[in-house]
Amino acid sequence: MYLTTLDRGGVRTLGRVSGTVLALGTVSLITDVSAEMVTAILPLYLVAGLQFSPAAYGVIDGVYTGATVLLRLAGGYIADRISRLKAVAGAGYAMSALAKLGLLAAGASGPLIGLALTVDRAGKGLRTAPRDALITLATPAEHLGRAFGVHRTMDAAGAFLGPLVALGVLALSGQTYEPVFVASFCVAALGVLVLVLFVPSDRAPRPGVTRTPGSGLARALGSGLARAPGSGVARAPGEAAEARAGRVTLRAAARLARGRLLPAACVLGLVTIGDGFVYLVLQRRAELGLGWFPLLAVGTSLAYLALSAPLGRLADRIGRSTVVLGGMAALAGVYLLLWSPLGGPPLMVLVAALYGVFYAATDGVLMAVAGTVFPAELRATGMALVQSGQAAAYVVSSVLFGLAWQAWGTGVACLAAAVVAVLALPLMAVLLRRRV
Amino acid sequence: MSSLSRRARLLVTIVAAVLLAGFATGYAVLGRHHPRQASTGPVPGPALMVLSNGQLSTVAAADPRGPREVTEVACDRVHAAAATVACLEPVGALSATRLVVMDQRLHERQRVPLTGFPNRLRVSPSGRMVAWTLFLDGHSYATTGFATQAGVLDTRTGKLVTSLEDFAITRDGRPYRNVDANYWGITFAADDNRFYATLSTDGHRYLVEGDLAAKTVRTVRDNVECPSLSPDGTRIAYKSAVDGDPAKGWRLSVLDLASGTINPTAETRSVDDQAVWLDDRTLAYALQTSDGTNDTWSVAADGTGAPRLLVPGANSPSPLRR
Secondary structure, eight states: OOHHHHSTTOSSEETTEEHHHHHHHHHHHHHHHHHHHHHHHHHIIIIIISOOOHHHHHHHHSOOHHHHHHHHHHHHHHHHHTTOHHHHHHHHHHHHHHHHHHHHHHTTOHHHHHHHHHHHHHHHHHHHHHHHHHHHHTSOGGGHHHHHHHHHHHHHHHHHHHHHHHHHHHHHHTSOSHHHHHHHHHHHHHHHHHHHHHSOOOOSOOTTBOOSTTOOBSSOTTOSOSOOTTSSOTTOTTTGGGTTTTOOOHHHHHHHTTSSHHHHHHHHHHTOOOHHHHHHHHHHHTTOOGGGHHHHHHHHHHHHHHHHHHHHHHHHHHOHHHHHHHHHHHHHHHHHHHHSSOOHHHHHHHHHHHHHHHHHHHHHHHHHHHHHHSOGGGHHHHHHHHHHHHHHHHHHHHHHHHHHHHHHOHHHHHHHHHHHHHHHHHHHHHHHTTOO | OTTSOHHHHHHHHHHHHHHHHHHHHHHHHHTTOOOOOOOOOOOOSSEEEEEETTEEEEEETTEEEEEEEEEEEEOSEEEEETTEEEEEOOOOSSOOOEEEEEOTTOOEEEEEEOOSEEEEEEEOTTSOEEEEEEEEOOOOSSTTOOEEEEEEEETTTOOEEOOGGGSEEEETTEEEOOTTOEEEEEEEOTTSSEEEEEEEETTEEEEEEEETTTTEEEEEEESOEEEEEOTTSSEEEEEEEGGGOGGGOEEEEEEETTTOOEEEOSOOSOOOSOOEESSSSEEEEEEEOTTSOEEEEEEETTSOSOOEEEETTOEEEEEEOO
């Protein structure tokens, strides 16, 4: 067993990121190539290949997010409960890989395609929290920002390569779509193999966690979130967790929700109106042809790719909450720009850049905060909770924005979103206080 | 597995990568064959134009399941009326669609580059106006969102209306505006100015009557999609969502414009097509089978009889009178 690798800091490090993080980054890179290959051609396949009507496509596209949220929570908890983060993450990666073959097998059946896509997203839901927990367990607390930055950069690089690989396969196959699914499955299978071979197993007790009830949690992660139930010393940061935090129970998991990180994640979700809306408003404001639409996402991804690692490092140095707040300010800037009279290419470039800053400053950094807040034995549960809270809040805000758009028009709706984002800043500052 | 040495693990990974890449490449190259439909003979007399596996074809109106004349012209949607044949070319991974307007001998007269996925296509009875609907993958912003764009080309003047979205809307007698307005399924009246279409807005899918020159539309009725005006101009064949919910499928019905009465056709399966009038009594439409192929069916417009398989393995039917 590679217990030593799980030791904070890890055995094999490259630069100052542990081998485990690099291995997980490689798995994410490969898996994102696979996922984006399918995403790139799916509309084409459904509408041009299978002749689906808009409404039928809409039904398929409205895949059951509710189920995947539940699975994410369950996945995080089970991974903690059986103390096998890698196994649960691996199951998620394998599910998504098999879903690619499912798409092929589904043929022209709408419900079956919907099912395959649901399995794909469920796999993603299942794996994300245990994987992020593995990153935190392989990284010393002071370098978490950098570790997540590197991981997200590799992830984004895969998302870039995916569509190119898909085009290559289409060129080989004479524009038939099915080989893209097969190739996507092969790529995903390679990702699973890399996970199995290069990410150390975590079946042994986590560092500092002893399984006997009543024992302590070493290096209590200094958060004050891990409260001691019934011990009378609730909230004494650092030593609070000493009492009996070592148990993975539903009650202990529920207690995580009382912390301040979950509301913080919800606030973050609430100020996010969604990529679709941002690009749609941008496309209308900049008076772009619809052919340019995908390029807006590419611009944002480029900024995300370039900035994830540096902003992660910056977060380690100047404080993670500061960087998250900066990201939210960038988001408010995006909404203000969309409302402003600015137009044309300057608007496009500025929005894409700021939107990329927002993602780079919040996505990995929030997980880095989570890595210092939740106790090691409930790390995956806590991360799943935070990610689910953010996702659920985002659904609410995108619906609200849609209503605002209809009622007030684009400009006012964007201004309202900017006001909400600015008002959320002090609230977020309070929620993230003392979370270095 | 972690008990393997680092070198052994790298080796396993490389071998697996090579094998998987080989498999994926082999599958892609072997999957190259495009099944070409073979022509089974010339077609005499009145004919029906269809798409056979995406290739423009004709069958005899008297024997639609008999010999089929297949051309090399590839389209996603095709429609013909009078002396005009219109074709929306298929979208490729790197190529957008185009509207190609041809004469009866399939000689190209006009082409218009377009963005989106071909959805509906109609030539006005005189052959002058060509109207199309494209499905735009606007990165569906709400979970079930999608956008369509419906445009019109006047083949005589070359005037192009790329989208109806700027037309002034009168809803239930009052002026109406909303960003969520989407149009699809245009059908022209005999005067080449008046038209009907579907306007989707605010959760409703209205039948609208439009005036191309005045750039106006007004709502006529709710839950009417993909209208198709009868040759005599008195009725509209359309699909309506079952219980108003497209997820439950669509029923093919006929609306009498003067009386407002509705006659559901004998077709009980879900029809997701803009029906075509073969004559004043008969409708034709495509149904997709579970393996993804299309068959063209016909049914009486007055609700009597039973649906009949008209042309197997074909969609986009239009009657040719030559």
